[in-house]
Amino acid sequence: MKVALGADHGGYALKEYVKKVLAEDSVEFHDFGTFSEDSVDYPDYAQKVAEEVAAGNFERGILICGTGIGMEIAANKVPGVRAALVHDVYSAQATRQHNDANILTMGGRVIGPALAGAIVKAWLSSRFEGGRHARRLEKIRALERKYSSGE
Numbered sequence: 001m002k003v004a005l006g007a008d009h010g011g012y013a014l015k016e017y018v019k020k021v022l023a024e025d026s027v028e029f030h031d032f033g034t035f036s037e038d039s040v041d042y043p044d045y046a047q048k049v050a051e052e053v054a055a056g057n058f059e060r061g062i063l064i065c066g067t068g069i070g071m072e073i074a075a076n077k078v079p080g081v082r083a084a085l086v087h088d089v090y091s092a093q094a095t096r097q098h099n100d101a102n103i104l105t106m107g108g109r110v111i112g113p114a115l116a117g118a119i120v121k122a123w124l125s126s127r128f129e130g131g132r133h134a135r136r137l138e139k140i141r142a143l144e145r146k147y148s149s150g151e
């Protein structure tokens with residue numbers, strides 16, 4: 001599995017920690033930045049990672065900003081992306097099993113590294129259950145098609 005990583009200045013430190021967690025578990029990743037705590041705009045990094053995931057170049061993405069909220073909102077504008085803001089292990093599992101979330105977002109100013117590491121491990125190891133959940137995702141895709149401008 002290949003994971004695309006991105007963060008703004010509010011998520012930079014936690015992104016660096018998540019890279020260690022991924023490396024320890026031998027998970028392949030690419031870091032799309034940012035590479036310091038200098039102030040940047042989170043939609044730029046959400047766009048990079050979301051487009052890579054939507055294009056199929058990476059199976060999953062992880063985006064971190066101060067709260068995780070801005071990254072979630074921005075990433076979900078890219079068709080094909082199902083980005084989920086997660087700050088607990090139960091939701092990390094559920095959003096894979098039920099929502100087939102392909103991007104995980106977290107807030108570097110909300111949770112600490114130990115919980116974030118547990119969330120990442122649970123999220124990467126949980127599988128989509130299909131069945132009734134697949135029907136619901138198809139309804140989300142229909143919404144996406146209905147409101148997509150095609151730009």
Ligand code: RB5
Nearest residue numbers: 010065066067068069070
């Ligand atoms: C940056 O200060 C902050 O707004 C950003 O990291 C994020 O929390 C936005 O949702």
